[in-house]
Amino acid sequence: MxxxxxxxxxxxxxxxxxxxxxxxxxxxxxxxxxxxxxxxxxxxxxxxxxxxxxxxxxxxxxxxxxxxxxxxxxxxxxxxxxxxxxxxxxxxxxxxxxxxxxxxxxxxxxxxxxxxxxxxxxxxxxxxxxxxxxxxxxxxxxxxxxxxxxxxxxxxxxxxxxxxxxxxxxxxxxxxxxxxxxxxxxxxxxxxxxxxxxxxxxxxxxxxxxxxxxxxxxxxxxxxxxxxxxxxxxxxxxxxxxxxxxxxxxxxxxxxxxxxxxxxxxxxxxxxxxxxxxxxxxxxxxxxxxxxxxxxxxxxxxxxxxxxxxxxxxxxxxxxxxxxxxxxGTSTPPSTPPSTPPSTPPSTPPSTPPSTPPSTPPSTPPSNPPAGACSTVLSVNAWTGGFVATVKVTAGGSALTGWSVAITLPSGTAVTNSWNAQASGTSGAVRFSNASHNGRLNAGGTTEFGFQGTGTAPSGSPACTAG
Missing domain, CATH: 3.20.20.80 (Glycosidases)
Incomplete structure (x- = not known):
């Protein structure tokens, strides 16, 4: 630097x-x-x-x-x-x-x-x-x-x-x-x-x-x-x-x-x-x-x-x-105007002491889903006023051609961004459906999607539906 x-x-x-x-x-x-x-x-x-x-x-x-x-x-x-x-x-x-x-x-x-x-x-x-x-x-x-x-x-x-x-x-x-x-x-x-x-x-x-x-x-x-x-x-x-x-x-x-x-x-x-x-x-x-x-x-x-x-x-x-x-999915130009170069790191570490990083709560192990069904594991990294959630989707005893996951968000919580899935809404009962690249899962196969939100993080094991 x-x-x-x-x-x-x-x-x-x-x-x-x-x-x-x-x-x-x-x-x-x-x-x-x-x-x-x-x-x-x-x-x-x-x-x-x-x-x-x-x-x-x-x-x-x-x-x-x-x-x-x-x-x-x-x-x-x-x-x-x-x-x-x-x-x-x-x-x-x-x-x-x-x-x-x-x-x-x-x-x-x-x-x-x-x-x-x-x-x-x-x-x-x-x-x-x-x-x-x-x-x-x-x-x-x-x-x-x-x-x-x-x-x-x-x-x-x-x-x-x-x-x-x-x-x-x-x-x-x-x-x-x-x-x-x-x-x-x-x-x-x-x-x-x-x-x-x-x-x-x-x-x-x-x-x-x-x-x-x-x-x-x-x-x-x-x-x-x-x-x-x-x-x-x-x-x-x-x-x-x-x-x-x-x-x-x-x-x-x-x-x-x-x-x-x-x-x-x-x-x-x-x-x-x-x-x-x-x-x-x-x-x-x-x-x-x-x-x-x-x-x-x-x-x-x-x-x-x-x-x-x-x-x-x-x-x-x-x-x-x-x-x-x-x-x-494509390299699309941004809609916003130009900008300029960056800076150099401090030659001495900043005087402000680091705060404690958000803890990661333990994940709930998935139950054994029946053939053709799917299960989920929700992991959350939360801080005051916001969170990032990752959901692992696991196929059951047979392959899936698609899946969706229903999550009911706490009152006052809103989804601000998501990846590897399509969200049906931003608050209340939100359904996340597979993206084009991760809908097909072999029996026992897994994929992950995630979302960021404001407010209180959800908890529990979200319901997963095949197809």
Whole structure:
């Protein structure tokens, strides 16, 4: 997120570099995949990230931020998590809640471990190997979520000291994740506080990509003071595209303590080249970079100058973002106007202590349904004034060609969004019917749908009807 580099070194280094063309074999996967320079969603449609970073680990109570970020027109949220090495650990239940909030708001979830920031130069930073330990420890929350989640192994995993170690550490991290059964698209951040002014990521990207047995790795550059000219921005991004490798701008802002990034060129170049970008950050910055807040005090009605530029400016979110087809079925342009670039994470953790993440009540086990029937399990993540509910539908002793689930909502409760099902209403007795892609279930087969609401969460086992 931050860089303490000397600009003169960056200026000299930008002239160097060797391009190696990467060959990418086709492979099957349940979620996001890489095809040349493009990222494809689980429907096989091209997906270009237009998103916002959100400091969840320091502000776990700000769950409304997901809906507010979606309301800007964003299609992606990059979520700050902690492995517990440096800040309070986000456990599997909290990560499940985050993923459900992303799905409820039709956002692609990029999850990152922030504890690795500046390793080698920042004494408290965790290693990439420790980040992988964390991902393995919460695998239960991630398995089966490949359609919605991209794993960003560790944020800015090296500072400027001994940054050459990034290559071997990144290769080993990818290899371990795959060996432990992770099928997700993987994103890797550059060293040098994310800005790669030594071009370690750029010049080793092809070998890193080849080390992934699934050939499903995305590279992320953070653009702050190092990237203050159009020449630097175009050269860096262009070299990845020439090498046929996928690159996104994982963080950037309109100003920074290490220099003044050229946000207009970053956004215009990303749009022209079909490259994703994620602005830093929604709110809650500290350590002197409060100007990178897009909104003040997490209030979407209080846009900062940076937020106004990023969301409503030229080549910004509202002008260029397209919802992932896994939610809409097609890549449809938003009806809202243009927006602009993001910000940088706090160099020091915010002073506000994190609140306790919503707990997940135990699920009710399904009863054994008769042949041709179906049963349900309702799981709820609730907070004051709202909730996300997930319903697992299980077929009985014979296959189903369709299903519907009836849920009676408590008085004053309203459904605000749903996914993987069609809702008949928003309050009172609501019936959820299967979507076109999940109505057919083999005997004993399962599927899930979910919905977000305001008010009191429902409880019990909803009635399921086959056909």
């Amino acid at each position: 931050r860089s303490l580099v000397l600009k003169v070194l960056a200026a000299v280094a930008v002239l160097a570099g060797v391009t190696v063309l990467a060959v990418q074999p086709a492979h099957a996967a349940a979620g996001f995949t890489v095809s040349g320079t493009r990222i494809l969603d689980a429907n096989g449609n091209a997906f270009v990230m237009r998103g916002i970073n959100h400091a969840h680990t320091w502000y776990t109570g700000q769950t409304s931020s997901f809906a507010n970020i979606k309301a800007t027109g964003a299609n992606t949220v990059r979520v700050v998590l902690s492995s517990g090495n440096r800040w309070t650990r986000n456990d599997a239940a909290d990560v499940t809640n985050v993923i459900n909030l992303c799905k409820a708001n039709r956002l692609v979830c990029v999850l990152e471990v922030h504890d690795t920031t500046g390793y080698g130069e920042e004494g408290a930073a965790a290693t990439l190997a420790q980040a992988v330990d964390y991902w393995i420890s919460i695998k239960s929350a991630l398995a089966g979520q490949e359609r919605y989640v991209i794993l960003n192994i560790g944020n800015e995993p090296y500072g400027n000291t001994n940054a050459a170690g990034w290559t071997a550490d990144t290769r080993n991290a990818i290899t371990r994740l795959r060996a432990n059964g992770f099928e997700h698209a993987i994103m890797v951040d550059a060293p040098n506080w994310g800005q790669d002014w030594q071009f370690i990521m750029r010049d080793n990207a092809a070998s890193i990509f080849a080390a992934d047995p699934q050939r499903n790795t995305i590279f992320s550059i953070h653009m702050y003071g190092v990237f203050d000219t159009a020449a630097e921005i175009n050269d860096y991004l262009g070299r990845f595209q020439t090498a046929n490798l996928p690159i996104v701008v994982g963080e950037f802002g309109n100003d920074h303590s290490d220099g003044n990034p050229d946000e207009d060129t970053i956004m215009a170049t990303a749009q022209a080249r079909g490259i994703g970008y994620l602005g830093w950050s929604w709110s809650g910055n500290g350590g002197g970079v409060e100007y990178l807040d897009m909104v003040t005090n997490f209030n979407p009605a209080q846009l900062s100058p940076w937020g106004q530029r990023f969301i409503n400016g030229a080549n910004g979110i509202k002008a260029t973002s397209r919802e992932a087809s896994i939610y809409s």
